[in-house]
Amino acid sequence: MINNELSVIDSLEELEAFLLSVENGGLGLQSVEGVGMATNNADGRHFVAVFNDKQQLIYGRWVTNDVFENGKELVSKGPRHTH
Structure with missing residues (x-):
């Protein structure tokens, strides 16, 4: 389920902010166990x-595409900053 079809993460800073939001419970998600980069099989678009x-x-x-290629380490190791 891709949330907010029009909101595309287009910078590593925005990716980091998204990861921090997930980590800090800012999205209200329950039972979060992991985050990863993926590719939609239907159209080849990338997503976190x-x-x-x-x-x-x-x-x-x-x-x-740039965030997908350059943000893999950020996703696998986690955000650098903590709040």
Whole structure:
């Protein structure tokens, strides 16, 4: 489920802010167990995916190709800043 079809993450700073929001519970998501980068099989678009404890997609945001290529380490290691 991609949330907010028109809101595309287009910078690493925005990706980091999104990850911090997920980490801090700012999106109100329940049972978050992980975050990863993914590609939509239907159209090849990239997105950042939030998974629950059953590895099901519970939230997603589209990302640009640049963010997909350059943000993989940020997603796998987590945000640099904490609040």
